[in-house]
Amino acid sequence: MTPDRRPRGAALAAQGRLPAERVALVDLLDRLLAGGVVVSGDLVLSIADIDLVRISLRALITSVRASDTIPSAHPPGAVTVVRTSEATTPASAPGPPDHGAPR
Amino acid sequence: MAETGTYLYAIAQDLGRPLAAAVVGVAGAPVHTITHEGLVAYVSPVPLDEFGEEPLRRSLEDLDWVGETARAHHRVVEAVSEETPTAPVRLVTVYTGEDQVRDLLRHRHDDFAAVLAHVTGRREWGVKAYAAPAAADSPAEGESVAESGKPGTAYLQRRRASLRNREDVWRRAAEQAEHVHAALAAASVASHRHRPQDPELSGREDPMVLNGAYLVDEDRAEEFVAVVDGLRGQGIDLELTGPWAPYSFTVLDLGTAGLEVLDDT
Numbered sequence: 001m002t003p004d005r006r007p008r009g010a011a012l013a014a015q016g017r018l019p020a021e022r023v024a025l026v027d028l029l030d031r032l033l034a035g036g037v038v039v040s041g042d043l044v045l046s047i048a049d050i051d052l053v054r055i056s057l058r059a060l061i062t063s064v065r066a067s068d069t070i071p072s073a074h075p076p077g078a079v080t081v082v083r084t085s086e087a088t089t090p091a092s093a094p095g096p097p098d099h100g101a102p103r
Numbered sequence: 104m105a106e107t108g109t110y111l112y113a114i115a116q117d118l119g120r121p122l123a124a125a126v127v128g129v130a131g132a133p134v135h136t137i138t139h140e141g142l143v144a145y146v147s148p149v150p151l152d153e154f155g156e157e158p159l160r161r162s163l164e165d166l167d168w169v170g171e172t173a174r175a176h177h178r179v180v181e182a183v184s185e186e187t188p189t190a191p192v193r194l195v196t197v198y199t200g201e202d203q204v205r206d207l208l209r210h211r212h213d214d215f216a217a218v219l220a221h222v223t224g225r226r227e228w229g230v231k232a233y234a235a236p237a238a239a240d241s242p243a244e245g246e247s248v249a250e251s252g253k254p255g256t257a258y259l260q261r262r263r264a265s266l267r268n269r270e271d272v273w274r275r276a277a278e279q280a281e282h283v284h285a286a287l288a289a290a291s292v293a294s295h296r297h298r299p300q301d302p303e304l305s306g307r308e309d310p311m312v313l314n315g316a317y318l319v320d321e322d323r324a325e326e327f328v329a330v331v332d333g334l335r336g337q338g339i340d341l342e343l344t345g346p347w348a349p350y351s352f353t354v355l356d357l358g359t360a361g362l363e364v365l366d367d368t
């Protein structure tokens with residue numbers, strides 16, 4: 001049984017990080033897509049009507065993650081702790097539990 | 104010639120004069136103003152063959168397009184908010200014409216006035232907290248086990264220790280993040296927690312445990328920054344961004360209700 005061939009850090013490093021400019025863009029999009037005045041209605045076209053950016057970003061994340069081997073280390077018995085934390089704060093947990101081991 | 108729409112960036116308190124410098128908006132068009140009773144809307148024309156409903160559906164799937172548009176939008180909001188209290192409008196809000204924007208100012212005058220009063224003299228600061236990387240994980244401990252002559256066992260033990268360690272680091276960081284947020288909320292006028300960014304978007308492998316926004320009086324900014332600095336360490340890395348225009352504190356949902364009133368004008 002090979003417990004883990006690629007530690008998380010190595011997997012991420014291999015993919016390359018997003019450039020700095022895009023990192024700042026993420027902070028900006030937090031605000032531009034979740035903050036501010038929202039107007040919607042017949043006379044206006046807005047993100048409220050076209051909720052695709054979120055979907056698009058989610059797709060991006062999913063697509064990146066799908067090719068990622070991050071959470072694949074199914075360590076033997078003792079290390080079930082990883083899951084408990086998931087339950088506490090899903091949004092920031094280290095890795096989704098449902099990824100399964102990539103083959 | 105393509106039809107044009109009116110892209111709305113922000114509603115602000117009317118300066119009674121133009122901005123110090125002309126600013127270019129999305130699609131390279133110069134920004135101009137529409138005013139009504141102490142309020143001003145910053146707008147620019149956009150071609151509907153790019154900003155109409157159908158083209159937008161495609162464009163919004165293109166992260167580069169979104170990025171470019173977001174930065175142009177932000178540039179305008181920044182320029183305005185440096186001079187006057189500003190309520191940024193959500194990304195990509197396009198009206199069919201300027202009359203509709205004027206009507207918005209007229210019918211929602213009091214709502215905007217209230218929002219602007221709330222942010223006057225205040226700026227938004229962003230504080231993100233990451234679980235600090237597990238320093239000196241457990242290699243030293245692992246090495247001594249390795250000497251026992253069973254590299255496989257040693258590997259697994261090291262691996263377990265490492266995961267347990269990472270887990271502890273994360274849990275402590277999450278707890279500390281709650282403490283940090285409470286302290287920053289106390290040092291600010293209002294606070295808002297955005298969803299923590301995914302590592303793939305944040306660009307950092309360490310899990311984000313807090314993505315907070317804090318509305319701070321301008322003359323208390325130094326104090327706020329000092330509070331942030333005082334909270335550094337203790338298992339988390341803090342990243343301070345800002346000051347921002349008060350994006351996170353001008354959320355005002357103006358649905359169709361306000362626009363229906365337009366019918367009787």
